Amino acid sequence: MRIGPNQRLASTRVVRVGMIAALLVGQPLAALAQATALTAAPTGPYYDRAFMLAADQKCRLFQPMVARALTSATLQARGAAVRHGASADDLAATAGRASAKANATACDNPDLVRVRGRVATAFAGWAQTPRMTFPGAKADWMADRYGLVQAGWRLKQSVTTGQAPVTFGLVGDAGQGETLAAVVSFVGRSRPYAARIVLRDADRSARPWLPGRAGDLPPESLRLAVFSAGSSEAAPGLLEPTRKDGQAWRFPDAAADLIAALDPREVFAVEFLFRDDSIARATFEAGDFAAGRAFVDMGSL
Structure with missing residues (x-):
């Protein structure tokens, strides 16, 4: 995640605090080396933050x-842990350890109270x-929490299909919640009659689909398609600066949960269907x- 100097300092502080969290409840000094190794491992920062989340859910x-x-x-x-080689089993085990530690820690534990203030x-x-x-391997997710007076992107990633720019993510509007949408501006061809999100079907394949060539989708037998709930002319604030018009395709909220559940190294696609x-x-x-x-x-600022 790219952040400013002040936020970068805060992020570093949280990781250091996390090591303290991993040592709560009177662990013997002999556990220090083990906890240090845990924090240094790919799942270390995830453990630290998962512990504090679990403690918050228990103790508010x-x-x-x-x-x-x-x-x-x-x-x-x-x-980040996944991109550094952590497996699904590693993540599940890490989350389980963090939850168990939080459940075993009293809400009035002095170390937890101290860590709470720092976090x-x-x-x-x-x-x-x-x-x-939020950087990716080849594409970033751009998030924006500024207040809106008209429709605008809250979270987006931009690519192209042919010569047409396509932006996908969460659209916000003044006084409205976020809607999952794709905005495309085609030039010199007819408009599509439908659009769909295509991604791995977790019910058919629990393991991430990580092909060697970037941009590959799973085989058709392992894919799930989620069709758009409708389309409209895209608001000016949703268009690429070089485009004057385009279509906004809206998708069900459940599709956002499906994308969020993917391995961060996986890809998904938005397909536009023509007659x-x-x-x-x-x-x-x-x-x-x-x-x-x-x-x-977290809401608008």
Whole structure:
């Protein structure tokens, strides 16, 4: 995640605090080396933040805004662990250890009280950050929490299909919630009559689909398609700067949960269907979509 100098300092502070969290409840000094190794491992930051989240759920440690910021950071740490080689089993085990430690820690534990203050201070500034970039391997998720007076992107990733720019993510409007949408501006061809999100079907394949060539989708037998709920002319604030018009295709909210559940190294696609049976495909990285969505959920500034 790309952040400013002040937020970068806060992020570092949280990781250090996390090591203290891993040593709560009077562990013997002999456990120090083990806890240090845990924090240094790919799942270390994820453990730290998952522990604090679990402790918050048990003890109500933080104000809602700080808890949401911590949720976003925890999801980001989870994605980073995956990109550094952590398996699904590693993540499940790490989350289980964090939850068990939180359940075994008294809410009035002096170390937890001290850590609580440090975490709250670190994430209070994070919660006031209006914009953030969540980098991916080849594409980023751009998040924006500034107040809106018209429809605009809250979370987006931009690619192209042929010569047409396509932006996908969460659209916000003044006084309205977020809607999952894709905006496309085709030139010199007819408009599509339908659009769909295509991604791995977790019910058919529990393991991530990680092909060697970037941009590959799973075989058709392992895919799930979620069709658009409708389309309209795109509002000016949703268009690429070089385009004057385009179509906005809206998708069910449940599709956002499906994308958030993907491995951050996986891809998904938005396909536009034309009446001549042709298909235009725009491919996106799952990346830190889940963390970006949690960041947006902190609300407008």
